[in-house]
Amino acid sequence: MDLRSKGSAAVFVLLGIFALSKYSEAQNLCSTAGGVPVIFVSENNTVGAVVTTLNAEAGVNPTITSQNPADLFSLNGRNLIADTVxxxxxxxxxTPYEVNVACTKSGFPTTTLNLKIVVEDxxxxxxxxxxSQYTLNIDELLKVDTSVGLITANxxxxxxxxxxxxxxxxGYFALEANFNPNIxxxxxxxxxxxxxxxxMLYAQDTxxxxxxxxxxTATSTIVVNIKDIDNRPPWFQPCTEYEFDTSKICVSSGYEGNVILNEQATGPLTLKPGPLLAIDGDNGINEAIGYAFLTGNDGDFFQIDPVSGDITMKKPVDKAAPIVLTVMAHQRDNADQFATTTVILNVxxxxxxxxxxxEPSYEGFISEDADVDSLVLESKTSNKPLRVKATDQDFSDGYNPNLRFEVVDNTDFxxxxxxxxxxAKAVSSGTLNLEMKVVDxxxxxSSVATLAVEVTPGVTTTTPGTTIMTSSIKTTETTDSTTNTKLTDITSTATATATATATATVTSPTSPPDAVTTTPSSTGGQQENTGEFSSTDMVALGCSLAVVIILCLVCIGLLMHRIKGHNDDWKKISQAGIYRSKLDGGSKEGVQYNNEAFQHDLDSGSVKDLAADLENKLESGLKPQEKVTTSIVFPTTSSTPPDSSSLAGSESADSEKEVKPILTKERRNEEGYKAVWFKEDIDPNTKEDVVIIPDSSEVDEEHEGDDDTDEDEDNLRTDMDSDDEERLTSDL
Structure with a gap:
């Protein structure tokens, strides 16, 4: 095709499209808003509410040709309205609602609209x-988070x-979630x-x-019934319930009864506490219980009813020992649920x-101030406790060792x-009438007797504590002449103290060891139990005993001191006599000494009196201008003879100077003095000593002319050395 031909075709296409568009406009004379054929409308609208508005040109006339369901909608001009709620x-x-609308215009073909109407919730x-109410039945002890039901609302x-x-x-139950009502x-x-x-269960739409x-919101009541399950064995009655975690048990203490030796009882045996009985531990189920012997019926003396549990005798018991029966209680339909108990039968x-x-009746008295566990007395004026007695004619002497006393229905005594x-506990004043029982x-x-206890106000049943008096004892030593007097005082005082601490408590020979015997107060005050001592009493008693012991020790010490001193005095006298005899077998001329103090040998103070008397004579018989050569014998500490030169020097010094004796506890090195130093500590003013003063010239002659005497003297000094050395050493 050439270019011209192509251009012609394009024009025809454009003309066709334009014509088609004009035709389409002519076909759609009206339409819905937005061109959507589905219309949504909320429920619960008002009558006459506009459902939708049609779009149409001027001169277009819309009409409803049909609708399903009918009579729901209508046209008001170009508005589609609802004629109902x-x-x-x-x-x-x-299935949406459907409405068909026809739009017409002069010179144009009719346009039909098919409308879909949807109602919104x-x-x-x-x-x-x-x-309005739900009932749920569930078992007890279900595990936590176990579902028991799902309940929903519409x-x-x-x-x-x-x-x-x-x-x-x-908080027994809860929902799995707030939008999931699983309980x-x-x-x-x-x-x-x-x-x-x-x-209560609530449902809400928001x-x-x-x-x-x-x-x-909507509500509903939910009732949950808990059912008992068979999870417990039989329980013997009576029993004490205990809980362990989620379990519960009931413990029975067993049963006890009596049978007579060689006698067969008729009917069921009487047991304590109550008859033999077991119940189902699951009381909501209450299964039937059966009974049987397990052990103890070796002699086949007894039988037990498998339904009631009554125990009866088949034959007499021929031995006097207690019989212990083990009884089992079990569920009749389930023997795995069982329990056991013991029945003790005393023969x-x-x-x-x-x-x-x-006595058929007794009367006693007690103070309301008495302590708990105090004894009831026989009378108001007596301290003797009341004692009840019982006899048994089955015993020749009436004494039955198997008796037990008890107060019936009273806890005060x-x-x-x-x-x-x-x-047993504090009671108010007044009279209590009690009943006592004695049981074999x-x-x-058993048998009974009456007891009337009069509780008196303000009278106690105790005796006062013993007061221990002690006196001070002087032990200061004065002079020897008072020693015997002091010993006598100490002995008498200790005796008086020991006497003052002694107390006498009179108890009844029939009183038990734990009985408290009462004695009246010496001061006329209240009485108290002599068997009870307070801490103060015990401290006073301990102090008194300590004082007595100390006094005894002091006495013993003084006696030992006097005996030792007495021995030392006689030892000095003996040594002096030996020394004189060694010098010349007797008295020497020029030796000046006095023996008057030795005439009283048994006087413990004669030695000291001798020293005092001798010194007094020396002081009175010697003139101040007269030179006296004094020789004082000191025991040597060695057997080696003293150096002659030193002896000569001392003798010459003694001949030229007056020697003054002095008693002292210390050694003095002053010239002209010689001291006698004693073991005992004495008062220097008393000047008590044993001093032998021989003539110095005689002593010199004896030393120079008599070798035998010197040898004897040396031997004497040697013999006396050990004893005197010990004395001097102890003095230092």
Missing amino acids: LDYEIFDPN VNDNPPEFAP DPDKNDRLYYQLDSPE LVKTLLDYDKIKQVTM PIASTAKVSH LITSKFPPTFV SITPEGYILM TTNGE
């Missing part, structure tokens, strides 16, 4: 639970999402503690914390007489096995 709950989303309906507003909330008391167990439920739980203007020997009180009445523990036989 639309409801989403009766609208089928799969609005939250205008509350949720609903099918029943909402006519199909597009609404429901939210749930559970109100459960004590879960949140704690262990024990049938014995809780048997039913009532809860979130719980939502601020939506429109929100609807008693026949008794012809029961024990009886000596108790009775000891010996029959003394004790106050071997056969259970």
Whole structure:
């Protein structure tokens, strides 16, 4: 095709397109807004509400040709309006409403519009639970987080999402989630503690914390019944219940009864406490219980009813020992659930007489101020405790060692096995009338007597503590002449002290060891128990005993001191006599000494008196101008003879100077003095000593002319050396 031909074809195409567009405009005389054929309208509209507005040229006339369902819509000009209230709950989303509209214009073909109308849901309906109340039955002790039921609500507003909330008391149950009403167990439920739980379940078509203007809620009641399960064995009655974790047990103390030796009892045996009985530990199930012997019925003396549990005798018991039966209780339909207990049957020997009180009634007295466990007295003026006694004619002497005393239905007083009445707790003044029972523990036989206890105000049953008087003792030494007097005083004082500490307590020979014997006060005050001492009493007693012991030790020390001093004095006298005899076998001329003090040998102070008398004579018999040569013998510390030169020097010095004797405890080196130093510490003013003063010339002659005497003297000094050395050493 040439260029001209191509241009002609293009013109024809353009003309065709223009003509087609004109034709299309002529065909679409009207249309919907936006050209969308599907129209959405909310439910619950008002009548006459505009559903949509048609777009059309001037001169176009729209009309409804058909609609399904009919009579729902109409045209008002170009506005399509609703002639009724639309409801989403009766609208089928799969089948929209349909309206056909024809648009006509003179000179143009008619245009037909097919409109689809969809009704939109609005939250205008509350949720609903099918029943208003639900009942759930669950087992006890279900594990935590176990599901017990799923309960949902329905909402006519199909597009609404429901939210749930559970109100459960004590937090027994909870929902799995707020949009999932699956109910879960949140704690262990024990049938014995809780048997039913009532809860409220809420459903809401908006979130719980939502601020939506429109929100609807529905409620339902949920009742949960807890069922008992078979998880416990039988329980013997009576028993004490204990809980261990989630388990519960019931402990029975067993049963006890009596049978007579060689006698067969008729009917069921009487047991304590109560009859033999077991119940199902699961009281909500209450299974039937059966009974059987396990051990103890070796002699086949007894039988047990498998239904009631009654124990009866098949034959007499022929041995006097207690019989211990082991009984099992079990569920009849499930023997795996069982329990055991013991039945102790005491075999008693026949008794012809029961024990009886000596007196049918007794009367006692006690102060309301008395301490707990104080004894009841026989009378107001007596300190003797009241004692009740019982006899048993089955014994030749009436004494049954198997008796037990008890106060019936009263806890204020108790009775000891010996029959003394004790106050168990504080009571008010007044008279209490009690009943006492004496029981033979071997056969259970008993008898009763009455007891009237008068509780007196302000009278106690105690004696005052003993006061121990002690006196001070002077032990200061004065002179020897008072020694005997002091010893006598010490001995008498110690005796008086020991006498003052002695106390006498009179107890009844029939009183038990724990009985408290009372004695009246010497001062006229209240009485107190002599068997009870306070801490102050014990301290006073200890101090008194310590004083007595110290006094005894002082006495012993003084006696030892006097004996030792007496021996030392006689030893000095003996040494002086030996020395004189060694000089010349007797007295020497020129030797001046006085023996008057030795005439009283038995006087413990004669030695010191001798020294004093001798010095007095020396002082009175010697003139101041007269030279006296004095020789004082000192024991040497060695057997080696003294140096002659030193002796000569001392003799010449003694001949030229007056020698003054002095008693001292210290050595003095002054010229003209010679001291006698003693072991005992004495007063220098007394000047007591034993001094031998021979003539110096005689002594010189004896030393020069008599070798035998010198040898004897040396021997004497040597013999005396050890004793004197020990004395001097101890003095230093």
